[in-house]
Amino acid sequence: MRFANIGGRLAISTGGGYADVAAASGGQFGPAAMEGLENWSGLRAWADRQDAAALEPYLLEGSGEKGAVDLRIPVPEPRQVFAIGLNYRDHVAESGLTDPSTPAVFTKFPTCLAGPRDSVVLPPGSVDWEVELVVVIGRRGEHVSEGAAWSHVAGVMVGQDLSERQLQLAGPAPQFSLGKSFPGFGPIGPELVTVDELADPDDLALGCRLEDGDVLQSGRTRDLIFPVPELIARLSAVCPLLPGDLIFTGTPAGVGGGRKPPRFLRPGDVLVSWVEGVGTLRNRMVAAPASAGAADQHSRQVLDLTHTTH
Structure with missing residues (x-):
């Protein structure tokens, strides 16, 4: 369904x-x-x-x-949005890091979510793409076993974990959640697809490209370092998972920041993202109004001041 x-x-x-x-x-x-x-x-x-x-x-x-x-956004008001970093070995390698021993968990604030055809206003900085399989929780779970994990899932969606790299990596304590939570930085959809629609929910092709360009990312979810059942077990061991909660499961290699030279999203780019058997997102990048750029510069200055005084 x-x-x-x-x-x-x-x-x-x-x-x-x-x-x-x-x-x-x-x-x-x-x-x-x-x-x-x-x-x-x-x-x-x-x-x-x-x-x-x-x-x-x-x-x-x-x-x-x-x-x-x-x-529109299939799950418009989730209470919790979890995201997993460095969950494909090829992405770990392009980041110059070593495979994590535990999932790198952060959150995307729910106000960043966008629909499958929505335009995204680009803030100043370096905005990168990250195609992901997004899991939607269907029933409350605490201390869920890996064997029971898929039974707690309502369905899956295509997702983009858009990331402004300058803010994300600023300071001695990186600002992952802030850098990945600008308005529009979480396109999801186009539909919530139940797991029984998929031949093997643990092995799905996913990728993204620019509409007028080459494929940027291509991978398979079988290559997740921490598969979906393990993520659900680990997260639910710490806090309850609630109906409608989202889990962005990680991105494969091919992000713009890992390219030589780096390539980031520009106004006019149309980012097309897909997951096999699930669907396709199509999101156009647009320039921020001049007034928004000034406001963003002020907020950066406030963050910098806070960072230097604490």
Whole structure:
């Protein structure tokens, strides 16, 4: 099954379009995407009983793709967004580091999330790409075993962990969360795809490219140093995982900062990101207004002052 956020309402793919879940269920489920995740077991049980092709689509695909409808963030208000750094050996190598013995965990603040077709305003600095498989938690879990981990997953999405490298790496204590949480720095989607749609959820091809250029990244999730079940087990051993929580699982080699010379995103670039069997994101980079650049410079000065006085 594939669920989407169409114009702010939870929808289920019918194969040729989307049906509104609230209408199709006779009001059993509300229209908000997050409501469906809070009652994920009920939503799945209802969806399993449906003949998707028989549902009345209220929006149809256009030109053979879902870009014609108002696709928004499939999981718009997660309470926790975890992200994993250095989780592919080839990316570790291009970063000049050694393989980690434990996952490098940080957070992306939820306000950074963006939709699968949204434009991203580039702040001053060096904005890099990082294509990732994003896992969506479907039911609360504490001390989840690796064997039970996938049963706690509602589905997966394509994600981009966009990163402004100057702020991310500034100071003796790198600012990973800040450098990766500008508005628009977490495009996800285009749909939430349940695991049973995938032949092998532990082995998916993923990559990204510039629309008018060559492939930038290409990898497979089988090469994760810490696979999805281990990440869920390790994270849930520290804090509860809640319905709707996101896990950005890491990126393979090919980031702009690892190139010689480095290459970062520019206004006008269209970044196309995909995961096999899951879907494709298409995000255009746009320049920040001049006033936003001045505000950003002021915030950098404040950060620098705080850093030098503590």
